[in-house]
Amino acid sequence: MLNNPAGFWVRFGASIVDGVFLLFVLGFVSLMVYKQFIVEGFSLISILEALYYLLLPVFWHGYTVGKRMIGIRIARTDGEKVGLGTMLLRNLVASLVYVITFGIGIIVSAFMVGIREDKRSIHDFIAGTYVTHDKPDRGI
Template identity: 75%
Template sequence: MVNNPAGFWVRLGASIVDTILLTIVFGFVGLIIYNQFFVEDFSVIDILDMLYFLLLPIFWYGYTVGKRVSGIRIARIDGEKLGLGTMLLRDVVAGVIYLITFGIGVIVSAFMVGLREDKRSIHDFIAGTYVTYDEPGYEE
């Protein structure tokens, strides 16, 4: 059941906060490891970035730093805690689908979040999740 869903703009704002934070933090990690702030080739920075979005919501009740700052979090439709399988579906499988559709899936997802009453996107449907303003404990 979807309670208190978060819409497009707040989700976009959370993504921007995460992007700024990770650019700064991983930029300095890149300076330390590769002597470059922006590492162009596939590197450990890309793996750390993926792990941030994959694991942090599991350990922090659906939050990333950007989501926490924005007052929103990822929750499962069935009220269970997020797990690795859920986050793999949400991030990796959905990412592959977005890649296969040449980004059209991302655009469709943005419209879904903006126009649907439950504010769920393609990756939310794949993983059985939604983004909510409710704090942990309402459904977990």
């Protein structure tokens, strides 16, 4: 069921778009709340960023703003809709794996996306997901 997987560079591009989008949106929220554009350490901004990556794909058929602009989305390998549990596994559990491996897991994941035919990374295997160019079954 892994149709039309997205490779490393397109996923990287979507991450850059997400980063720029969040920089400006959360920067302005930070200006309103904290009176400074960038806040260091744990804050409301950190929570909003985590919620963006956790909830937006659940409610928007696997898309984030960056993925939507680039034309890719997160999908489950079994064809079901991406849910909150899936995104918790993909983001939180995978982040723990990357921290435990002192970042080596991130490098391995990048190579996996670049080399593997199915373009799946460690966090994709943990959550049972992949990133695809295909649109969701239900048109949006």
